[in-house]
Amino acid sequence: MYVAVKGGEKAILNSHELLAERRRGDPEVSELGIRQIKEQLTLAVDRVMTEGSIYDPDLAALAIKQARGDLVEAIFLLRAYRTTLARFGATEPIDTARMAVQRRISAAFKDLPGGQVLGPSFDYTHRLLDFDLMQEAETAPEAERAPKPVDDDMPRVADILDSEGLIEIDEPDDEEREVADLTRQPLTFPAERDQRLQNLARGDEGFLLALGYSTQRGYGRNHPFGGEIRMGEVAVELTPEELGFPIEIGEITVTECQMINQFKGNEDTPPQFTRGYGLTFGHCERKAMAMALVDRALRSAELGETPAFPAQDEEFVLYHADNVEASGFVQHLKLPHYVDFQSELQMVRRLREQFEARKRGEAAE
Amino acid sequence: MSDGTRGLDSMTSDQAARRRWMGVLAKARLAELEAAWAGLDDRPTYTWLRRPEVGLVMVRGRAGGTGTRFNLGEMTVTRCALRVEGGSVGFGYVQGRDGVHVELAAAFDALMQTPERHDKIEREIIAPLEASQAARRQDRSRKANATKVEFFTMVRGEDVR
Incomplete structure (x- = not known):
């Protein structure tokens, strides 16, 4: 209370x-x-x-x-x-295949069409503190330009594997289906993929990173490969009611991660690669990768694997991923609980008296 | 691969044309639009049908890039509607919270629907804005392409036959 x-x-x-x-x-x-x-x-x-x-x-x-x-x-x-703003509607799904790519790498395919584009990455830095940054520089650094832009055709790696039928296909859903929205309806279980992906996209990076790591260390192993990571700008399209056709309202930067995971198959499904998906605003690469690992782990029941580990337990993951909720509940403990504590104090005193009376009784026997 | 955007196939050519210039106006920089407006010989007056209003749209993605739709998160957007003298109605829907940007976007949208002004606005404003957006995009892309990895196969050992 x-x-x-x-x-x-x-x-x-x-x-x-x-x-x-x-x-x-x-x-x-x-x-x-x-x-x-x-x-x-x-x-x-x-x-x-x-x-x-x-x-x-x-x-x-x-x-x-x-x-x-x-x-x-x-x-x-x-x-x-x-909570102070009105919702004008929902956009058309962003099309990451038409991204203006700033970075695009695959750890699974070396020679993929469009190539490996490192972009602005910490990956191959030495992680040595750069003491030059202690001072403010007189001139701004300027990056090298290639003679040409990146290739227009940057197929997603999953789409390349798709042509061989070795990877599960993500088919579009029915346009009439209502998309779950956690800002309007609470979580329900078992959760559908749309609920899970929205929850993970909003979820705490640290929590998802630890869970993704746990799957790699054996708590729900599913043999992931970094199929593809891409980052860049995508157009956002909205169909305003008063117009009735879609218009671009701007561009956003997003990071997408496609994990591809080994799958031995089951009675109905032949051996193939399965997929985990991560998508974030901006350049949140660690988050997108962790999200993709956890998304795949949460698909274990659907793929006939026996969920046995924390990352595969959707109630555990989805109820604890949100750092605003988690922070609120942990931090409410510092608000005054004086009355609560007084009643607990009285109860412990009473229990202590009974305990000591019992001890005295035992000693007297 | 991409399944395209709902409704694109059923658009009329007028709608496709308007879709293009509204996208160009939404993605223009505010300073560019202000300069374009200041440069008009005869700036029209207009009346508000809906003053600039800030709100949110839910941005959607698809699982795996092609699959089930899901809600990624919201983004801020500002919208307005106005009628220029002569009767054309312009709409603006622009990412962010800038009331001036959306007002200018809506005003140019109205002018583009005014037959006697359409060609000049297209030639002097919309086409150059589109070109500068393409140039910025190309410049970013060239910088990205400078980081493209050129793989080569190492032959190990000496005098390999």
């Missing part, structure tokens, strides 16, 4: 002021601008947009500034903001 308490208004106001002062830091140092966060802490912005579940780099940058760099707090701020 939680009993509300009153009082402390002055202390709370002063705490807010102290928070604002700490947020600003040393006034001798120039204040951080939203544009600086948006342009120079882009991967933090991308994570906040993905898990905050709103694509808006300005708002995500503002949330990061307000939260003093606490990304889970920033995600909470963005989630709270969304």
